[in-house]
Amino acid sequence: MRNIWVALISFSMAGLAVPAEGKELKAGDTYMCSWGAGTAARAQELKLSGVSLYAARQKIQSYKFAKSWMRMMAMGITEQTYDSPTRMKPAAVRQSFYDDCVKYKLARK
Template sequence: MRKIWIALIPLVVAGIGNSAQAKELASNDKYMCSWGAGTAARAQELKLSGVSLYAARQKIQVYKFSKSWMRMMALGITEQTYDSPSRLKPTAVRQSFYEDCVRYKLARK
């Protein structure tokens, strides 16, 4: 019986080690989080400088995006940023958005 336990302990330790391994984020997810963080920071910058939500939306509509999903995502991020009572600096908003996005993407895996 003791030999069985001695044989099972390395297997259990290896199993725990594999499950605790850090999950890696795909490069596409990193790009999306980074882009969204930049968009949130720009929206916060506009908000703090007194630009109206309407004017911020107009700026987004004029901008040329490289991917089809970006325009609607930028509009949504801007809307959420303006709805928030936060007065954080744009760099803090960028960092917070990126960290939360990465945490969300990793949790989905």
């Protein structure tokens, strides 16, 4: 009897996991996540090299952005990066940001 319950629970858990796998990101969501991850990595690089938040903001203001939402998003990402006490390497920040962004986008679907 115990084996039957274990089998039933296993199949029900597998049945719940299948619909979650079918979700895919749109190209725009993937682009936004990768762009944001790159922005976070650059901000972390500036932070670790000793550049002040004020100077980082000035650099962002001098950049040309392809889309209107990018400037404010870059400012927000940079401020959050500077507010964080983490000393992670920029590559780790990029990967962490990208993974969390993808999880968030998939959860919204």
